[in-house]
Amino acid sequence: MNLHHGSHRQIVLVARPDGLPVPSNFAIRRAPVPTPSEGEVLVRTLYLSIDAGLRGRLSDAFNYAASVPLGGVVRSLGIGEVLESRHEGFLPGQLLVTETGWQEYAAVVPGITTRVIDTATAPAMAFLGVLGISGITAHIGMIDLARVGPGETAVVSTAAGAVGSIAGQLAKAAGARTVGITGSAEKVQLCLDDYGYDACINYRATSDLSSALAEVCPEGIDVYFDNVAADQLDAALASLAIGGRVVICGTMGIPPGVVPTGPRFERVLLARRASIQGFIWGDHHHRNEEIVASLTERYRAGGLRYREHVVHGLERAPEAFAELLTGQNLGKTIVSVGRPAGSSNRSGITS
């Protein structure tokens, strides 16, 4: 039976964003702390992973994931502490990465995204970033799909972001020359100093991204890891090498539900025998264990740098999300919702 009476806070979607999300799209409501059913686990949310992919879920346009219904709790990956388990695979006290949603408590049915984490390996938040959805996504796109190789040139958009920064480092480790595209001088510096990019372009300070990319990629772009689409993709295609591979991880440059026009790709793809492939991490969960093991090894050897942009308070999740979409974050955006009960001395949980 549920030992955790009382109510908790949830953030629900009350209006679909028209363009970028604004505070009035969301509302806070109180609801009873749920009672887990057989097969469920009651968790208390500690951290929320704020990801650009949420934008599509707030829209009712066709997408790879179901839309959040109006009045529904915003869906989100997070880290929760198990308070009560009615699932034989989980025990109270464990920390899980799971689909918590934007709420303080959640009764979750453990699914393919649910993993028990061990904070002896890394601080909990790392399991939402470098050792979680961000790192896994970067690995799937850059290594599994684009198969970047030694001597190749790999370009990454949102190069300083949670996914991009890992994609760049993985390409570098694979022997590629790496070029970042990012949106501020500070991020350019971070890319060069921390993430090991060989070159980095501030697209906001460049009137002609296509020429800027051509200049720093004189032998063409073998791999383009795209989180932006639209103009940044066009610029990359203009310098694509023969046999180039573009992986589309995100489309931040295109609002949901809008189909802008742009120059047609077909001739470039044919003449350069190139490919463009969209992917989402959710299709590759069978790869998670092996990828996380590889990322963890690299992380423990000091070979993966990352930043976290931590925003405190559930009520600030919408704001954190809006900041992410406008590039005001610097690294993985995480909302800190609460601390594990009776574990104030657990190392590595605070940032």
Add this chain to the structure above:
Amino acid sequence: MNLHHGSHRQIVLVARPDGLPVPSNFAIRRAPVPTPSEGEVLVRTLYLSIDAGLRGRLSDAFNYAASVPLGGVVRSLGIGEVLESRHEGFLPGQLLVTETGWQEYAAVVPGITTRVIDTATAPAMAFLGVLGISGITAHIGMIDLARVGPGETAVVSTAAGAVGSIAGQLAKAAGARTVGITGSAEKVQLCLDDYGYDACINYRATSDLSSALAEVCPEGIDVYFDNVAADQLDAALASLAIGGRVVICGTMGIPPGVVPTGPRFERVLLARRASIQGFIWGDHHHRNEEIVASLTERYRAGGLRYREHVVHGLERAPEAFAELLTGQNLGKTIVSVGRPAGSSNRSGITS
């Protein structure tokens, strides 16, 4: 030394086409029959393969193949009879598929496209079509790259064409449901009756190709083998299934050197985790032997239907090419240039 004195006819490019090619883009000139140098083979041209890909070579826009220079002989794959060999791998009397160009004689350096053919296996012209560039191209795109599988839906544009008709049959043989897009009622009938398509759409008689495709592909399109690009690609993308693969074999719907605008693909590719890949057969010559063996086996078992559209006379090559680009052919377009010397009884050479 060259035993074949005298002059021969060549067709040269005198002006780059502005839009579709017209007769005045070409001229016939006489030139001395060449003397083969060491390592070369002198062939007399029997047949020319007329392929849509030539369009790009007549343009000076960026392409996968070098442009034909103004004043240069039009490049073309063809079948020639060896008259004189200064290459140890070839003997007089052999029939070769090779880069003859649009001319009556050619001194060729045997390259990766050069193959000796055996007319005991099939009529010579088949080695330019079903057992040659057309069949190999169809196999690379549909089988090697798109990896069509049982129960899938495969759509083919230029479905009755030299490449498309084979692509459709290979997909059908792989267990897929096949849907063709073609440009006349006669071709629709050919697709249904001869090439085994489960459904076929005459795009010229359809005001809304996108809806027409959606109707005949209720479970979505798993593979789209594209020879057209532009509007036909857009229509296919609108019904693309999750995990759909588009292979771009040709872009007949886009004139060389022009970059039209169209709806952006990125959201479709991401939401459907789909890919678009351009390819040319020339990158896959290492696969030729195995693919031709597979096609030959299928052909001899009666499992590959094809048509040839034979135009007689070198001087009619430009006309045959223009007919191909406007869809007036019905099957593989071949220009018959001459007969093998002393072999009027060779079976299977005439169509």
